[in-house]
Amino acid sequence: MALAEMDKPYAVLxxxxxxxxxxxxxxxxxEGDLDKVLLIRKEKAAAKGEGERPGETFxxxxxxxxxxxQEVEHLDRSRLIELVKALRIHVENLETVKSELTKAGKIEPALEVLKKVKAFEKLLEDPPKIPDGLKSMGYLQPAAETKPKKSESFDPFSSLKK
Incomplete structure (x- = not known):
């Protein structure tokens, strides 16, 4: 599972x-306010993953x-919901594979599938840990930076336009 599709809205935002x-x-x-300019530059660097947000603000x-x-929180919730759905479907599919392997007398491979099922079920018990858990298991790979499509027109900052 790649994060490319799930990360696009984050890149746009x-x-x-x-x-x-x-x-x-x-x-x-x-306005000639150097202190504010420096705070904004720190905020921009933090948004790019190049430092911490400034504690001071205006x-x-x-x-x-x-x-x-607020928009990041919304995206996080949406992404988590999609991951939970996908993981549940994956577990169901693995259960089917495990059953078929067992019926075919392939016990060792069935046990390997069972280990995966248990690991995924453990993640489903604590959904906020799913993204990190899947990454540590090698199932999620970070996506490359993506450019927004013209069709992605949602603009959470539109209320700021004059």
Missing amino acids: RKRFLEELDKLEGEVSQ AQLTRLRAIYD
């Missing part, structure tokens, strides 16, 4: 967030951050 931060940086730069940055964080 991050790109849009960075665009809004660029706009804000231009505005506060025109009204416009707080607003952008809140919109971004």
Whole structure:
């Protein structure tokens, strides 16, 4: 299972967030507020995974951050729901394979499948741990950075347009 499809909305959101931060940086730069410019640059670096978010903030940055964080939480929930659904289907399929192997007298392979089933069922007991669990088991691979398609028009920052 690849994360490419699941990561596209995150890439779109991050790109849009960075665009809004660029706009804000231009505005506060025109105002001559170097401290705010530096805070925005730290926020942009953090959004790119290149550092920590600044602890200090100001009204416009707080607003952008809140919109971004709310959308990330929404994407996280949606992604987790999809992973749970996919994992349940996978477990059902593995149960079928295990049964067929057992019927065919292939006990050792059936035991290997059983180990996988138990590992997946354990993950299903604590859904928030599913993404990390699947990654550690080698089932999820990080996706490459993806560019948004023109059809992906949802814009959580649209309320900020003048």
